[in-house]
Structures are given as structure tokens and as C-alpha cells.
Amino acid sequence: QQQVKQSPQSLIVQKGGISIINCAYENTAFDYFPWYQQFPGKGPALLIAIRPDVSEKKEGRFTISFNKSAKQFSLHIMDSQPGDSATYFCAANAGNNRKLIWGLGTSLAVNP
Amino acid sequence: NAGVTQTPKFQVLKTGQSMTLQCAQDMNHNSMYWYRQDPGMGLRLIYYSASEGTTDKGEVPNGYNVSRLNKREFSLRLESAAPSQTSVYFCASSDPWGITQYFGPGTRLLVL
Numbered sequence: 255q256q257q258v259k260q261s262p263q264s265l266i267v268q269k270g271g272i273s274i275i276n277c278a279y280e281n282t283a284f285d286y287f288p289w290y291q292q293f294p295g296k297g298p299a300l301l302i303a304i305r306p307d308v309s310e311k312k313e314g315r316f317t318i319s320f321n322k323s324a325k326q327f328s329l330h331i332m333d334s335q336p337g338d339s340a341t342y343f344c345a346a347n348a349g350n351n352r353k354l355i356w357g358l359g360t361s362l363a364v365n366p
Numbered sequence: 367n368a369g370v371t372q373t374p375k376f377q378v379l380k381t382g383q384s385m386t387l388q389c390a391q392d393m394n395h396n397s398m399y400w401y402r403q404d405p406g407m408g409l410r411l412i413y414y415s416a417s418e419g420t421t422d423k424g425e426v427p428n429g430y431n432v433s434r435l436n437k438r439e440f441s442l443r444l445e446s447a448a449p450s451q452t453s454v455y456f457c458a459s460s461d462p463w464g465i466t467q468y469f470g471p472g473t474r475l476l477v478l
Contacts, residue, residue, distance in 0.1 A: 290467075296471060298469050303465070358407065
């Protein structure tokens with residue numbers, strides 16, 4: 255059972271465009287929502303994260319939007335660049351549970 | 367400060383052979399994880415260790431064993447490799463809450 259559903263599976267965006275990746279969850283005990291970025295041949299690395307007490311968090315060109323009532327959160331990449339081409343994973347964590355629940359990933363390609 | 371290191375980087379096995387994947391971290395983290403990554407399947411947790419001396423099964427533990435040798439090292443053993451275990455294996459360690467996970471570079475395993 256996939257507790258964190260991520261869409262789309264793949265995404266192609268033109269340079270300078272906005273990339274949007276969505277995730278939905280069911281478990282209301284989740285209280286931390288990170289996004290990880292993975293380049294080909296590398297391990298994932300934390301990109302940005304949010305807690306449900308805020309609706310938006312921005313770091314540079316990357317923004318997380320969080321909708322607690324809809325149990326959804328999304329990653330927006332503004333002014334997308336070819337260097338952003340990677341696989342993006344959303345995840346969720348519940349309290350003192352040391353495990354992350356992962357989405358299946360989105361492969362983003364930014365065309366020059 | 368090397369972070370999380372994994373050996374080997376790449377391995378080819380024949381069906382029925384055994385091998386051990388090694389992982390070490392130098393961040394003094396208590397929690398460590400083994401994942402496998404397959405196309406379209408995201409990151410699936412094989413085993414994790416909340417602290418030295420403890421290990422717990424994850425989502426896909428069958429066919430694998432682990433050893434938490436000390437605080438730094440967490441190894442994954444395949445006793446009798448099968449083609450279904452062809453995958454990319456990632457080791458990770460995390461902060462005390464398991465929220466920020468730091469990944470190694472991965473081991474690419476091909477079982478013929």
C-alpha cells in the first residue's frame with residue numbers, strides 16, 4: 255500500500271519554465287515532509303522540507319506548497335534549468351518514527 | 367568528512383553466489399538504513415538499524431541479512447543471490463529523528 259502517492263511519474267519542461275510535482279498522503283500522523291533530489295549515478299540528497307504548521311516554504315527557486323486539509327503537498331521549481339534534471343522524491347515522516355515513507359519518484363528533464 | 371561510503375561500487379554475481387555489501391558513516395549517526403532502488407519502484411527499505419546492536423526488517427527483507435557491526439558500519443549480505451536481486455543498493459544514515467537521511471553513492475548489483 256503506497257502511503258505517499260507521487261505524480262507525475264515523469265515530466266519534461268522547457269528551460270525557464272515551472273516544474274510542478276505533486277504528492278498526496280493519507281496518514282494524518284505524518285508531520286514532516288521532505289523532498290529529495292537524485293542525480294543519475296548518485297544517492298538521493300535532501301533538497302527542501304516542510305512541517306504542516308506552514309503552508310509554504312521557499313528556498314531559492316524551490317518552493318514547497320502544503321495543503322493540510324487536502325493532505326497534499328507539492329514541489330515547484332521556478333525558472334527550471336537543465337541542471338535541475340534529476341529524479342525527485344517526496345517523503346513523509348511520523349513523529350519519532352525514524353523511517354521515511356517514500357513516493358515513487360518523478361523523473362524531471364529540463365530541455366535547453 | 368566522507369559522509370556515507372559504500373563498497374563495492376559495482377558487482378556482478380552468478381545465481382546462488384553470496385556477497386556482502388559494506389557501508390560506513392562518519393557522522394556519528396545512530397540510525398542506518400539499506401534500500402534498494404528499481405525502475406518505477408522508488409526506494410524500498412530492506413532493513414534498518416535504529417542503534418548499534420539493533421536491526422529491524424523493512425518492506426522487502428526476504429533474501430537479505432544485515433549486521434550492525436558497530437556505530438559506524440552496517441553491512442548487507444546476500445546469502446544466495448537471485449536475478450530478482452539485481453538492483454541498485456543504497457545505504458543511508460540519519461539524524462536522531464530519521465528525518466534527514468544521508469545517502470551513500472550506491473552499489474550496482476547484477477545477478478546473472
